Amino acid sequence: MSNFLLRLYIAGRSATSQRAQSNLYALRSLIGPEWRVEIVDVLSEPELAEQAGILATPTLSYEHPERPRRIIGDLSDAKRVVEFLGIEVKEKYA
Amino acid sequence: MSAHDADTDIPDVLERVQTGVTAFDELIMGGLPRARTTVVGGTPGSGKTIFAVQFLAHGIVHAGENGVLVTFEESPADIESNMRSFGWDLARWRREKRLAVVNASPSGNEELVTGDFDLIGLLARIEHAVKTVEAKRVVLDSLTQLFDHFIGDPKVLRRELFRISDALKKARLTVLMTAERNVEYGEITRHRLEEFLADNVVILRNVLQRERRRRTIEVLKMRGSHHVEGEAPFTIQGGTGASEGFGNHGLVAVPLSSLRLEQQSSTVRVTSGNSAIDEMCGGGFFRDSVTLVSGATGTGKTLLVTNFLAGGVAAGEKALLFGYEESRGQLFRNASGWGVDFEAMEAAGKLRVFCLYPEAQGLADHLLAIQSLVDQMQPNRIAIDSISALERVAPDVGFREFLISLTSFIKKREIAGLYTATSKSLVGGETASEQHISTLTDSIILLRYMQEMDTMHRGLMVLKMRGSEHAKEIRRFTIDGSGMHLGEAFKGAPNVFFGGGQEY
Structure with a gap:
């Protein structure tokens, strides 16, 4: 189901992109196994960035059919991330 | 580039990229320097x-x-349809892989910005587009929109835009970025983009002066290169309601750099259309000279114009009249009243008469x-009948620029020019146009009402005739059904020509 897909656009091995990637993997353990995560490197696949209209990296895209949402930044604030995406969190975290 | 002077020590002559705005390219020594970034600032609607x-x-x-067009503001579809009226078929160029468009206009996505980020996503897309069409030119329109998108992170934006500009320059791309200004005079661009980003800064202005729009283009800075200073007027040709027949589309600047009046002077004389005036001028006007006829209303300026045109046509020349005071019908009736058949001349292709309201358009x-x-x-x-009517259209600077450009254009083409100017007072007094153009025109003929005892006469005087002797006396003249007749010189004429300190 596309409703459970999170796509992260990154730019190679830049520091923010690396950070966003590890933050996303940490987040994933909180939101359950039905969520899939896809990583797109804009440097090697610029045409995908073009299709998605990506300006900033990293960008996390939640391609919800009715309410597509995007988060720009390194995803360090996990609480804001899940709130904005409207995802229920399985366990409580501080 | 031809003719490199071995003696001048210029290590790296900048290669120039023409913008397509010819007169602007002249201001900047042939075009924008290749592999540099130019920021074009302007208020909304200034033509960026x-x-x-x-x-x-x-x-x-x-x-x-x-080229690659990166659009932050308008959608590609909007830009395509807006630009079609200038004859630019962006959609076709895209199909032909001569243009790539990077759509960075706002999307409908909900968006949250949190934490550090960069714009490598954008850079990767631009570089990809450049590669796809093998582009040499890149436009980013407009940066202000991008700043507004990431309103909370201006520092990041500055860093990232610098990175993008730098990367594109290293790839030998010539980059033009537009940026919005809030005011016509003052802060150069919002967010002070030019300070960190631009090798060159160009300002487009759209100023309301005396209820008229005046568009100008100014080069504020051009790194490592000379440029002509000051604002050059321009107009936008094409677009909605465009007049047909003009070869140019888009921005058309009026050349200021070519305004030095250094044309060679011809010694060939042409008739003024009146043999007595020819005589007073030492044998007629010079072929590439501009003559000003100044006088109060009803002194016979339009008659002199009519003679000037008819005299040329009779000598086998082609003549062109721009009327800004009277209608075509009126001018034709006047002419036939003096025995001149404009209609036949037009039919023979020897004359063309154009009448326009001065207020119909800007001076440019x-x-x-x-x-x-x-x-x-x-x-x-x-x-041109009359030049003073055109003065109504524009403020002083604009009018002066117009006169200089027009005069230099006429002289360059080796055309004999005649301007009329209407003085405000009936006797004596200078028109404002006279002050402006007395130094620009080669010859000045004054027509004045002259009081002698209890009678009003008309008087004509050649005030100035560059490069030639001319009669110094004031001749009286009459006008009847066959035109203008010069008579005796006034003897002991009262000092009415220059006001003599009297109030009028």
Whole structure:
């Protein structure tokens, strides 16, 4: 189901992109196994960035059919991330 | 580039990229320096996007240089339809892989910005587009929109834009970025983009003066290069309601750099259309000279114009008249009242008469209209009746620029020119136009009402005749059904010509 897909656009091995990637993997353990995560490197696949209209990296895209949402930044604030995406969190975290 | 002077020590002569705005390219020594970034600042509606797209269009159509358009504000579809009226078919160029568009206009996505980020996503897309069409020119329109998108992170934006600019320059791309200004005079661009980003800064202005729009283009900074200082007027040709027949589209600047009046003077004389006046001028007007006829209303200026045109046509020349005070019908009736048949002359292709309200368009447009008709018709002589009516249209600076441009254009083409100016007072007194153009025109003829005892007479005097002797006396003249007749000189004429300190 596309409703459970999170796509992260990154730019190679830049520091923010690396950070966003590890933050996303940490987040994933909180939101359950039905969520899939896809990583797109804009440097090697610029045409995908073009299709998605990506300006900033990293960008996390939640391609919800009715309410597509995007988060720009390194995803360090996990609480804001899940709130904005409207995802229920399985366990409580501080 | 030809003719490199071995003695001048210029290590790296900048290669120039033409913008397609010819007169602007002249101001900046041939074009924008290659592999540099130029920021074009302007208030909303000043023509930034048109200028930017023209830069790409010129590359694609005339220079064999493909382009990339990055649009932050308008959607590609909007830009395509807006630019079609200038004759620029962006959609076709995209299909032909001569243009790539990077759509960075706002999307409908909800968005949250949190934590550090960069714009490598954008850079990767631009670089990809550049590679796809092998572009040489890149436009980013407009940066202000991008700043507004990431309003909370101006520092990041500055860093990232610098990175993008730097990367594009290293790839030998010539980059033009537009940025919005809040005011016509003051802060150069919002967010002070030019300070960290631009090798060159160009300002487009759209100023309301005396209820008229005056558009100008100014080069504020050009790193490592000379440029002509000051604001050059321009107009936007094409677009909605465009007049047909003009070869140019988009921004058309009025050349200021070519305004030095250094044309060679011809010694060939042409008739003024009145043998007595020819005699007073030492044998007629010079072929490439501009003569000003100044006088109060009803002194016979339009008659002199009519004679000037008819005299040229009789000598086998082609003549062009721009009327700004009277209608065509009126001018034709006047002429036939003096025994001159304008209709027959037009039918023979020897004369063309154009009448326009001065207020119908700005002075830059008037100038371009005159130039374009001169190019079409290639006349030997041209009359403007009156130049003072055009003065109503524009404030002082604009009028002076117009006069300089028009005069230099006429002289360059070796056309004999005649301007009329209406003085405000009936006797004596200078018109404002006279003050402006007395130094620009080669000859000045004054027509004045002269009081002698209890009678009012008309008097004519050649005040100035550059490069020639001329009669110094004031001749009385009469007007009847066959035109103007010069009579005796006034003897002991009262000092009415220059006011003599009297109030009028």
